Amino acid sequence: MDINEILKKVDHTLLSQTAGWKEIKAICDDGIKYKTASVCIPPSYVKSTAEYAKGRVKICTVIGFPNGYNTTAAKIAETRDALENGADECDMVINLGWLKDKKYDLILDEIRALKDVCGDKILKVIIETCLLTDEEKIKMCEIVSESGADFIKTSTGFSTGGATFEDITLFKKHVAPNVKIKAAGGISSLADAEKFIESGVDRLGTSRIVKIIKGGN
Secondary structure, three states, X not given: OOHHHHHOOEEEEOXXXXXXXXXXXXXXXXXXXXXXXXXXXXXXXXXXXXXXXXXXXXXXXXXXXXXXXXXXXXXXHHHHHHHXXXXXXXXXXXXXXXXXXXXXXXXXXXXXXXXHHHOOOEEEXXXXXXXXXXXXXXXXXXXXXXXXOOEEEOOOOOOOOOOOHHHHHHHHHXXXXXXXXXXXXXXXXXXXXXXXXXXXOOEEEEOHHHHHHHHOO
């Protein structure tokens, strides 16, 4: 697979708690140079990154990250703030406690509320697969399909595991055709990136792919 085909599906990511502007700027420069799908950065850096990038790369940020148990009102406020600051895409974390409690209507309503704020901007729904049973994953495929969100996403990268090929296979079987898939967490080689794309993934959340290309290995 052509390396540019991989790069255009990469959300070039830096969500470290200690990342400062120097690191964020470097991620942005790499995203512009290598023509990645977006750069995924902390909400507090969206405005300065938008001002710096001037539309040369899409800006993605995170909502309710990484635990997802913020109130819906707080997530709505975060989303609105991110968009006003220049975000093009938002990756939200679901309320996992609600899923465990089978409060499916609350989860659906929350996703719909955030998508309503996003409008034509992209909303991705992180379900944190490593903490879920297959039954819960399938239920979330159904909820995301019904919600109007653009993507279902495997992981935050901050929990006990990341994307697996088994989960992508399950997603492909159970999401509606209009829902795209983002794999994130632990994608550390070009071979894995290519395999995820061949499995049906539309986006890859990773910091490693650009580093590998820059390093030439």
